[in-house]
Amino acid sequence: MSNKGNDKPLVKMVDIEKRFGSVQALKGVDFEVYPGEVVGLVGDNGAGKSTLMRILTGIYHPSRGDIYFRGEKVLIDSPKKARDMGIEVVHQGFGLLDSMTVARNVFLASEPLIKVGPVKLLDMEKMNMETRKVIEHAGIRTGVEPDSIVQYLSGGQRQAVKIGRAIYFKAEVVILDEPTIALSIREKDHVGELVNDLRKHNVAVIYISHDLEEVYELADKITILDVGEKLAEYKRGEVSLEVLYDIIREGRIPPDIKQQNKKE
Template sequence: MEKEKLIIMKGIRKKFGAVVALDGVDFDVGHGEVVGLVGDNGAGKSTLVKILTGVYQPDEGEILLDGKKVAFESPTEARNAGIEAVHQYGGVVDTLDIARNFFIGREIVRKWGPFKFLDLKKMREESLKMVKKVGIQLRSEDALAATLSGGQRQAISIGRAMYFKARLVILDEPTNHLSIKEVDTVLDFVREIKKQGTSVIFVTHNIYHVYDVADRLVVLDRAKKIAEFMKTEVTPEDVIDTIRYGTVSRKSLRKE
């Protein structure tokens, strides 16, 4: 069974000083599955994501990738394993253009003796191709990222994840502060990623956004996993009630 899942996290525990951020959480994602990770502020969602992306290391518990035990010491290690995080503001540097942003840390180079030079032309072509594939219109292809909208910025991060063949894309609060149209674009991104067979974790506290695209929903509350639903079993209102009252809402139980 374990090999059927892309990633399995078992008994993850993490403390910051006296604060318990995660108290023995089990979490998994299947191949090509979109999992909505929901919960109120401070529930432990972002800590869980940061452990998965190598930003934090868990105090206890283990992570299995394709059934094999892994321990990510840094974001680079997680990325090399194919886990790519997309943050709304985090993934883009304002003072650089799209091509340079797209390839930060993984630039396309041309070797010349012992020296490596940027292949700016190829970087530009490849990045624009991917960003357009994600479905974004650009007014200026050479503009600095500071001029881009929230949706366009995410398109860079998502395009990056697809270009580098990520196996799991983690979208951290991707729809916050976006306009209604941009939210639709982001939800389209998610469908596009899924279509390519890539798994997605969609972290949010906006149930309606994630409900549209998720296969499964996992609810965290005060450092613990309190519920896990297949989307078909519940309504968005059930999930919201579960988050609100901290226990699985009756209505959804009736459905099971």
């Protein structure tokens, strides 16, 4: 983990609860991530991972609890507010418009303009030049140009463009939601390289995936949710991959692991 000197979490969520009518989706969840830290957020379907992240990104409002950003209590009441704060989400199947070029997607809703007489036009030259930097930084070696149409990109190339865009716009927190579904082994490896690149840029990464082996390899810390509660949290190497599988499968911490933690 590369958060040396960062003694305070970038994001801290305290006692988060969320109710949908009579259903309590989250029950007093605490969650935090530091600059330059990769936190794996795992749990079975219905554990509350998506609900927690939708609260962090302003889609849902918590029924109870507080969110702190850089040590200050904040109200994130819309996705725009989250993005303005530097919180970006990279979904597997969303985030790019197929019919547009890579450059138009990179600068979507943030297009640079140039004044030609009384008229303001898109500054395509700047967009293409800066998009080339995004492509190079994202490590896309072949087949992608600023004027490439997104629908012809592979899944791995799409993910690289989205992560590269987050780096370009200086995101402070990047949420990767199932980023490697349907990708080839080579493309998965490239996503892993991009995650490490985010870490080197001191970006806080929240990595959501059902691929526990992948999370175990990449994450500095793993937070396990179960039926809306925070079941456990472990730093890299504190427990084995097999134990993580058992905890998620059983929905409880094995007694021998509890005893080990007490001794520590």
